[in-house]
Amino acid sequence: MSHPTRQIEVESGVSALATRACSVRWVSAPTQSDSSAPFEADPICVEVERNGLVESVHHARIAITGPDGSLLASVGAVGAPMYPRSSSKPMQAIGMLCAGLDLDGELLALAAASHSGEEFHRNGVRQILTGCDLDGSALQTPPDYPTDEVARDDWIRSGHGKESIAMNCSGKHAAMIRTAAINGWPIETYRAPEHPVQQAIAATVADLAGEAIANQAIDGCGAPLLAISLTGLARAFGRIAAATAGTEKLLADAYRQHPEWASGTRRDEVALHRAIPGLVGKAGAEAVYAVGLADGRGIAIKVSDGSARARAVLMATVLQALGLDHPTLSAQASAPVLGHGQRVGAVRAHNDLLSWLS
DSSP states (O other): OOOOOOOOOGGGHHHHHHHHSSOOOOOOOOOOTTTTOOGGGSOEEEEEEETTEEEEEEEEEEEEEOTTSOEEEEESOTTSEEOOGGGGHHHHHHHHHHTTOOOOHHHHHHHTOOOOOOHHHHHHHHHHHHTTTOOGGGOOSOOBOOSSHHHHHHHHHTTOOOBGGGSTTHHHHHHHHHHHHHHTOOSTTTTSTTSHHHHHHHHHHHHHHTSOOOEEEEOTTSSEEEEEEHHHHHHHHHHHHHOOSHHHHHHHHHHHHOHHHHSOTTOHHHHHHHHSTTOEEEEETTTEEEEEOTTSOEEEEEETTOOGGGHHHHHHHHHHHTTOOOHHHHHHTEEEEEETTEEEEEEEEOTTHHHHHO
């Protein structure tokens, strides 16, 4: 599973890491007038209708970038710093590839996954670790149950409780550990922001987004979390999806060929990957979702209140507005609202959304 990569010396420091880890394409961040805009400024993009009456609404931000990374259309404060959450994972995996990670195919998709904790996911995490003579005890992910209901029930019935390997970020953490091991870097501190693995990731995220990191935090899994703008997130995914060579293409191919490894067998992300040829997409916590199209366009959304029920609906509607057509998009663009088990309404995009994006 070897592939071309550049070597990074642990003594080289942050600036050298940023220069040598990848083919860097630094782009100056454009001046943003909405860099600190509150979420209250974001418009209503999704409505929840029950029996003809709008019961709830969701505000959101939408950024659409072109193949050259420029902003083509936007809704809300797309220049404001935000945390991509798990939508960061493809960028993080590319950073690890630049630092020497030797994975491809399904295991690379798992390294960039918020997996469902199905048996093949857990076995894949073990495979990543055994490849560098380690096991699940090296993981520093918080113990958790599988997120997939079927997998969780099977896991509990087999006598398991919460375990680090079942946590949805264990593939990413295993890949971070493997990257450190390949380079002879410390394993125990692989999550530290100053660790060479995290430095390589930070350089790659800034590179792909075309802007400086705005803030740093700790994600739910314990790994560093880097803030960029929604525009930067869309730009990064457009670049990844349009890549014709290098680490970006390696990641894009892994996602396209093995989408169930990047999420799970029963997830809306899998359905979208299978419906739209060339698409590369990743959802994250707090209702973040980013998609890149094969032609280089990037789309990123952030539902302001973090409600997951609006996430897939909004992305499907935006993709339809861009001219894509597939039964999966039609199905995802309207989620059912139930009354006594029967559909009595829908979660759907605001009527004016298409005109805002035109």
